[in-house]
Amino acid sequence: xxxxxxxxxxxxxxxxxxxxxxxxxxxxxxxxxxxxxxxxxxxxxxxxxxxxxxxxxxxxxxxxxxxxxxxxxxxxxxxxxxxxxxxxxxxxxxxxxxxxxxxxxxxxxxxxxxxxxxxxxxxxxxxxxxxxxxxxxxxxxxxxxxxxxxx
Numbered sequence: 001x002x003x004x005x006x007x008x009x010x011x012x013x014x015x016x017x018x019x020x021x022x023x024x025x026x027x028x029x030x031x032x033x034x035x036x037x038x039x040x041x042x043x044x045x046x047x048x049x050x051x052x053x054x055x056x057x058x059x060x061x062x063x064x065x066x067x068x069x070x071x072x073x074x075x076x077x078x079x080x081x082x083x084x085x086x087x088x089x090x091x092x093x094x095x096x097x098x099x100x101x102x103x104x105x106x107x108x109x110x111x112x113x114x115x116x117x118x119x120x121x122x123x124x125x126x127x128x129x130x131x132x133x134x135x136x137x138x139x140x141x142x143x144x145x146x147x148x149x150x151x
Contacts, residue, residue, distance in 0.1 A: 001088075002079065002083065003082070003083050005040075005044055005082050005083060006078075006079050006082045006083040008034070008036045008040065008041060008044055009044045009045075009047075009048060009078055009079075009081075009082045010075070010078060010079075010134070011034045011036065012030050012034065012036070012041060012044060012045060012048075012064075013048070013053070013066070013073070013078055013131055013134075014131070014134060014135050015030050015033065015034060016030070016054070016064060016065060016066050017066060017070040017073075017131050017132065017134075017135045018135060019065070021065075021066075021069070023065065024056075024057055024061065024062060024063030024064060024065045025063045025064055025065070026062075026063045026064075027041055027042055027045060027063070027064065029063075030045075030064070044082065045064055047081055047082060048078065048081060048082070049064070049067075051077070051078075051081035052067060053066065053067055053073055053077065053078055053081065054066060054067055055067045066131070069132070070130060070131040070132035070135060071130050071131075071132040072130070073130060073131040073132075074126070074127055074128075074129065074130055074131075075126045075127075075129045075130070075131065075134055076123060076126035076127035076129070077127075078131070079126055080095075084096065085119075086119055086122045086123050086126065087115060087116075087118075087119040088115050088118055088119065089111075089112070089115050091103065091106050091109070091112045091115070092112055092115035092116045092118070092119045093119065094119070100112075
């Protein structure tokens with residue numbers, strides 16, 4: 001499930017992707033235009049900067065901008081930076097595998113098998129979708145992302 005942190009991070013990235021590549025945006029402007037708490041957004045943008053997706057500049061003309069073109073930033077990367085592994089349960093994760101306390105044979109677990117398929121489907125979509133493509137999505141895609149945050 002996409003957390004609010006992940007959703008707000010994607011909203012901020014979409015905001016920045018719509019800017020001219022030479023422009024930057026202040027946290028306060030991104031927050032107010034996207035109905036996000038400035039304090040929460042500060043933390044999110046810092047994580048995205050530390051993850052290599054954003055660059056920041058202090059002082060006059062400062063703010064945040066994408067570190068590379070939106071066509072080179074994949075949604076899966078941003079979601080992992082903010083929300084961690086894409087797998088719905090830890091035992092299905094490729095990057096953060098943890099065996100369940102109640103499972104003696106994870107390789108034979110039907111639940112793990114099903115959740116691995118879910119992980120692979122999510123990763124296939126998000127790792128194949130660039131920020132540029134996300135910006136161009138219709139409102140039905142935005143509704144799908146909204147539904148993810150409420151399930």
